[in-house]
Amino acid sequence: MVDKLNKNNKVSLAKVAQAAGVSKMTASRVLRGEGGYSEKTRVKVMTQVDELGYLPNRLATVFAGDQSSTFIGVSIPDLGNEVFAQVLEAIDRKLGSFGHQTVLGLTQHTQEEEENWIRTVLSWQPAGLILTGRYHSARALEMLRNSGIPVVEIWDLNSSPLDMSVGINHFDCGFEMGRFLVGCGYRSLGFVGTSHDTANAATARLEGFTKAVENGGGKVVRQLCLHDTAGFYPGFYGTEQLLASQRDVECIFYQNDSMAFGGLQYCDQRGMQVPDDIGIAGWGDLPVASVLKKRLTSMHVPHIRLGQAAAEQMIARLSGEPVASTRDIGYRLIPGSTVRQR
Secondary structure, three states: OOOOOOHHHOOOHHHHHHHHOOOHHHHHHHHHOOOOOOHHHHHHHHHHHHHHOOOOOHHHHHHOOOOOOOEEEEEEOOOOOHHHHHHHHHHHHHHHHOOOEEEEEEOOOOHHHHHHHHHHHHOOOOOEEEEEOOOOOHHHHHHHHHHOOOEEEEEEOOOOOOOEEEEEOHHHHHHHHHHHHHHOOOOEEEEEEEOOOOOOHHHHHHHHHHHHHHHOOOEEEEEEEEOOOOOHHHHHHHHHHHHHHOOOOOEEEEOOHHHHHHHHHHHHHOOOOOOOOOEEEOOEOOHHHHHOOOOOEEEEOOHHHHHHHHHHHHHHHHOOOOOOOEEEOOOEEEOOOOOOOO
């Protein structure tokens, strides 16, 4: 009969040392790779580590000041958003290849949640932090400045970052989409997205989009910002709400491709032809676009590259290499076939 797992079954360093016939201090030095022991001793200790299944307490080692932390705190708004899931995976893979472990935090798009997470993760003495967004509470900024560790802000490029910033200019990105749609002949446009307690990248995109449309002689006649996550269903019912209250909308710009996909489905159910009856434009160039009958008009953002770049900035800083304070990963407009072309 297999014993149930419990903390009393945990193998101690002292047990490893006893089995290897060395002192606890020698076993500890072997595990830390500090030297001062023979190859024969190293093999004896590591053999017992494997046979006994010993798991070193890395966190305790860091607190004891014996070695540098390998933990990197990474915060994202939520895991339900495919974009942030891709960014997180890229960060984790890159950090892992250099021996670092990701400590994840979900901020739920609120500064309060982010502040609480920062307070907690700093107590674990991480080597650095990667934070999504450029807006933080006053208390969070104070903790970050006093931490003395590298900080990378990702997603919304900050020309004057707290430490380092990797991302794109979301205002410019939205502006380019607005200019493109006005150039396609649209004058009465709508927007469907989500709202949050604080300003974020989506807010900046909407501001840039609205500015470009107005500069081109058009008007964003309805901005519908839902208290929901930016996904397929909110895009579906958001389109229904917008068109029910604003029938003269010629084209709708969505916060992301998932919402645009929901909008396309709503139009299809209502018998509306895209782009003949109404134009649809998304953002992000998500994989969901690959299953559509028509190429979705969107903005390509290299999400995987963003995550990799953020991790690279962190690793370079921890290695003492010179690092630029900002890194723009760029974006690219995809004209698609869901808006009419001149």
